[in-house]
Amino acid sequence: MSDYYDDLETRSEDEREAWIAEALPKLVAHAREKAPAMAALLAEVEPGDIRTRADLARLPVIRKSELVRAQGLNPPFGGFAARPVSEFEHVFQSPGPIYEPGRTSRDWWRMGRFLHALGVGGDDIVQNCFSYHLVPAGMIFENGARAVGATVVPAGTGQTELQARAAADIGVTTYAGTPDYLKVILEKGDELGLDLSGLCRAAVGGGALFPSLREYYADRGITCLQCYATADLGNIAYESPAMEGMIVDEGVLVEIVRPGTGDPVPEGEVGEVVVTTFNPDYPLIRFATGDLSAVLPGQSPCGRTNMRIRGWLGRADQTTKVKGMFVRPEQVAELVARHPEVARARVVVTRKGEQDHMRVRLETEATDPAPYAQSVREILKLRGEVELCPIGSLPNDGLVIEDLRSYD
Secondary structure (H helix, E strand, C coil), X not given: CCCCCCHHHHCCHHHHHXXXXXXXXXXXXXXXXXXXXXXXXXXXXXXXXXXXXXXXXXXXXXXHXXXXXXXXXXXXXXXXXXXXXXXXXXXXXXXXCEEEEECCCCCCCCCHHHHHHHCCCCCCEEEEXXXXXXXXXXXXXXXXXXXXXXXXXXXXXXXXHHHHHHHHHHCCCEXXXXXXXXXXXXXXXXXXXXXXXXXXXXXXXXXXXXXXXXXXHHHXXXXXXXXXXECCCEEEEECCCCCCCEEECCCEEEEEECCCCCCECCCCCCEEEEEEXXXXXXXXXXXXXXXXXXXXXXXXXCCCCCCEXXXXXXXXXXXXEECCEEECXXXXXXXXXXXXXXXXXXXXXXXXXXXXXXXXXXXXXXXXXXXXXXXXXXXXXXXXXXXXXXXXXXXXXXXCEXXXXXXX
8 A cells, every 4th residue: 555645645846836826727727717706706707817725815815604605595505506506425514514525536525645655455445424414424434435446335313233243244444423422332332242353443533632531542552543524515634643733635735824714824823724626527626615724834754745733722712612512602593592591602612521411501490401402412412411490691792602712
């Protein structure tokens, strides 16, 4: 197995910049011609004028809220896709709601590069524990596993005992899923006396990989690497065995900008991740992820030469991820609106036993938490501890989502 997925990973800086100078004008021209919403945003832009990262920084930033508005007027993709919906094999729905297209062509989501870096290949069996229900995560990783020739067990989420038995019976070598669910499967396997020693790799995403959890997996002989991907963009960056930052994928350009603006920040400064994807089917240009990160200086010791980022450092807004699911301020507002007797709400996210824990604090004179727990499950799509608080007891600081997890 080659150390690298392809020759693009080890290009010199001059070679990569020369490719960008040729690819960017073509991308802008293609987006203007095929994607009506992009054409409107780029109407005053001459494609030939956009050849460098500095040129790119002059273009407007696209935010998820714009996708939601555009899709409401022009469903399902709001004019941002370069193909009609009938030419896509899949349509997904993420919270918002936001609709994303998907295709089954080879490595369409660019996840193969990450799996190859982890060492996954034709002899591997991947238990894919990302969700296949409406959201694209399951298909993103399945598409990547197929690109590197691996066999896939489409396990999805939940049913932990069945997951553990399947991993043992089938001889799974690689887990794909959120960082903490593998620990749940391993512990269930221990409880049942199953042999899961063949599981030696973990490809994780959708949440923070905490150092203590990575160490737990290493102690069990499992190499665990993480990637950074989104439903709209596919894979953005990934860890290599060097585990020194996350290497930007060769199919995207990443900028780190001052939150709320499109202005790039100096190397090393924390800012919002803005991504331009060269996917001709869905050519998003300067798409703001809402995530925070920073550029790391230099190149990875593994030999891959593209830009590195520190990984996910939180959200530019109050939105956060809990057990791989986004929790947004709009959802908290909906929870309060459903119960008129609730004055204010605050979602507090912590870690307990190497798993995300969500506590929903509600200002109310009510004494029975049960109705609120049901609403939390329905609106936030997660189970959480409900704490009823006296009226006026929550801090008056405008914060509705408080993430107390440490990312160091």
